[in-house]
Amino acid sequence: MTIQTAFTKIISSLEPIHGQREAANIAHLLMEHVTGMSRMDRIVYKDKGLEPAQEMQLEEGLQALLAHQPIQYVTGSSWFYGMELNVNGHVLIPRPETEELVEWIVDDVRTGRQAGHKLLDIGTGSGAIPVALKKELSAAEVWAVDVSEGALETAKANAVKQGFDVHFELMNILDTKATASLPSFDIIVSNPPYICEQEQAGMQEHVVAYEPSIALFVPDNDALLxxxxxxxxxxxxxxxxxxxxxxxxxxxxxxxxxLLREQGYKDVVLKKDIFGKDRMIKAVI
Known part of the structure; x- marks a missing residue:
């Protein structure tokens, strides 16, 4: 099987599920993962045959995709804030909207609208937020916590991979005895579970089936937990x-x-994301 034949096979297999354009995007990612070659190199060497091990890897990846597994879990990586991060079933796949949250914090710190000497990310998952913050705010001391050991190991690996020093701790943020040991911070950031259980029916299959439910869902009767x-x-x-x-x-x-105003916070600001949806809040104590 040549590189071009393999690429065409992926697209034709995935097009009924994703449409032609998205199927092509996924095919490029899978082919890069399997061959280690850039898109341009694959064009130049389109008639080059795949090794048997590569054909097997491609077939395994394609079957996973046909079972609606996200391409990021198939390749084991996802891009966030200009960094290629490790991802797996222990962590959510980083979203573009979360990059906007990081940008908001970085802009506030750099312009002096917010002190940012010490920052804490709660529910860190892949470590995308704290690693990106450390990348942009190198002088800051950045902490991150998560209740999942698997997520924390992934986050630690991503910090090492990117070469940034982040302090990680295994912690259930709902355990007040555990959180009492935390020091004080200038900024606390979180992308916590916020999808009500009743919303599952309207969600994409690959999200519900493969991304960790502990990082997604909250009880219907306590959405703001x-x-x-x-x-x-x-x-x-x-x-x-x-x-x-x-x-x-x-x-x-x-x-x-x-809720935040009732807790005594001031200057509570709501921001929309790139899709025009209410997505981010800042509140000052």
């Missing part, structure tokens, strides 16, 4: 003038803002 608890933690652990930054469920923007 993590915002409430992290808000309370912020009142204890944020320096005066410190800030919370959240990624939120677009359906609960006003409710989340009201």
């Amino acid at each position: 993590f915002y409430r608890e992290i808000g309370l933690l912020g009142k204890q652990k944020l320096h005066t003038g410190g800030a919370l930054y959240f990624e939120i469920n677009e359906a609960f923007g006003e409710e989340t803002m009201q």
Whole structure:
């Protein structure tokens, strides 16, 4: 099987599921993963035959994709803030909207609108947020916590891979005895679970089937669980003038803002993402 034949096979197999354009995008990613060759090199050497091991790897990857496994889990990597990060079934695949949350923090710190000497990311997953923050704010001390050992190992590996020093701890943020040991911070950021269980029916199959539910869902009767608890933690652990930054469920923007105001936060700001959806909140203590 040649490189061109393999590429065509992937597209024709995936087109009924994803459409021609997205199938082609996925095919490029899988082919780069299998061959180690750039898109341009694959064009130049399109008639080069695949090795038997490469054919086997391609077939295994294609079958996983046909079972709706995300391409990022098939290749084991995802791009975030200009960095190629390791991802697996222990962590969410980083989204572009979360890059906007990082950009907001970085801009506030660099322009002096927010102190940023010490930052904490709660529910770090792949470590995308703290590693990106350390990349942009090299002088800052960056901490990150997660309840999942698998996620934390992935995050640690990503920090090492990118060459940035981040302090990681295994911690359940809902355990007040555990969080009491945390020091004080200038900024606490979190992209916590915020999808109500009843919303699963309308979600894409590859998300529900493969991404970790512990990082996605909250009970229908307590949609703001993590915002409430992290808000309370912020009142204890944020320096005066410190800030919370959240990624939120677009359906609960006003409710989340009201919760934070009732907890005593001020200057509560709601921002939309690139898709025009309510997605981020900042609140100052």
